[in-house]
C-alpha cells in the first residue's frame with residue numbers, strides 16, 4: 001500500500017517537473033546570455049591569453065593534524081592559459097613558507113608535464129588533461145563560469161531562486177565535459193555570479209564558492225574576493241586575487257631541459273585484487289587500496305578509503321566465497337582515509353580507530369554509528385586475536401596514525417607513508433621514515449614488506465633502507481615565481 005502511494009506521488013512530481021522544463025529553456029538561455037554579456041560578451045569568448053592568481057589562507061579541518069581542529073596555512077596558485085594553442089602553466093605553493101609543497105605543471109598543447117625541480121625530474125605520463133591540469137582553477141573565477149555556462153547552456157537547468165545578501169538570485173545548474181555539475185547563483189538584474197556550488201563526495205555535502213566585491217580588469221568584471229566553504233565549514237579565504245585578461249605569454253611554458261624522466265607509473269585505472277598469501281589480499285584502484293584478511297568465518301579489512309564495498313566485493317569474488325566483513329581498521333582521521341567507513345557500517349563491520357575519531361567518522365560517513373560499533377585503539381594492540389598488530393605512530397601528518405602489522409606475512413600497511421606509484425625504483429626518504437623504522441623496530445615488528453593505501457605496489461625492507469639512504473631534497477619556492485614573492 002505504501003508503495004502505491006509513493007509511486008503516485010513520484011508520478012505527480014514527474015509531471016510537474018516536465019511541465020516546468022517545457023517552458024524553462026527560455027529562462028536558462030536568458031540567464032546564460034545575461035551572464036555572458038555582464039562578463040564582457042564576445043570579449044570574454046575571444047580571450048587569447050590570461051593569467052589568474054589567487055592567494056588564500058587555507059583552513060584545513062578534515063585533513064589537519066588534530067581531528068576536529070583547524071590547521072591554517074598558505075595556498076597560493078597561478079595559472080597562465082594560452083587559449084589559441086591550448087597551453088597551460090600551473091604553479092602551486094601550499095604549506096608554510098619555510099617548508100613549502102610545490103607543484104608545477106605545463107600542458108604544451110598535447111601532453112601534460114609535471115616538473116619536479118628539487119629532484120630534477122619530469123613526469124610525462126600522469127594522465128592530466130588541458131581541463132584537469134590546473135585543478136579547474138578557472139572555475140574559481142566567475143567570468144569563466146559565465147563562459148562555461150554559455151558554452152553548455154543547452155544542458156543547463158533552472159533550479160529556482162534564492163537570496164544572497166538581501167538580493168534575489170536565480171539558480172542554474174549545468175554540466176560541462178571534464179567538470180562536476182556546477183550550480184550558479186546569478187543576479188538577474190546585473191548578470192553577475194555571486195556563488196557557485198559543486199558536490200563533495202561526502203553525501204549531502206557541497207563546496208560553496210562565494211564571489212564577493214566585483215571589480216573590473218580590461219572591461220571584464222570579476223570577484224576580487226573569494227570565500228570557500230566545504231560542508232558549510234570555512235575552507236579557503238582569498239587574501240589576494242588578480243586576473244590579467246590580456247596576458248603577454250613571453251617566457252611561459254618553458255619545460256626544463258636535462259631533467260630525468262620519472263619512471264613509468266603503475267596503471268591503477270582498473271580494480272586489482274592481489275593475493276599476497278593464503279587468505280590475504282591487497283585490493284583497490286586509483287588512490288584507494290586496502291588489505292583484506294580471511295579470519296576463518298569472516299574478513300577483516302585494514303585501510304578505510306572510500307569505495308570499500310567495491311574492493312570488498314572484488315575480494316570475495318576473487319576468493320570465491322561470501323564471508324562477511326566483521327572489522328575495518330582505519331589508519332588516521334583524514335577524510336579520505338575514513339571515506340569507506342559508511343560502507344563498513346552498512347556491511348555490519350565494527351570500526352577500529354582512535355577514540356577521538358568517532359565523530360569525524362560519523363560526519364564523513366553521514367551515518368549515526370553507535371559507540372558499540374567502534375573499538376577504541378590505544379598506543380598499541382592486536383586485532384582479531386593477533387592476526388594483526390598495530391602501533392600508534394604520531395607524526396607531523398596526524399596526531400594519531402595507526403600502522404598495522406600482519407605477522408604471518410611480515411607485512412605492514414603504512415597508511416599515508418611510504419608508497420610508490422611508479423613501476424620500479426624506491427621512493428625518496430624523509431625524517432618521518434627514519435622515525436617510522438625506529439618505531440617498528442621498537443615494537444618488535446619483523447617487517448619485510450610494506451603495502452600501501454595509495455598504491456598497488458608492495459615495497460620491501462630494501463626499498464625502505466634505500467629511501468632512508470636517499471632523502472628527498474627540500475622543496476624551494478623559486479624566487480622567479482610571482483607566487484613566491486609576497
Ligand SMILES: [Zn+2]
Pocket residue numbers: 332334337397398416
Ligand atoms: Zn592523511
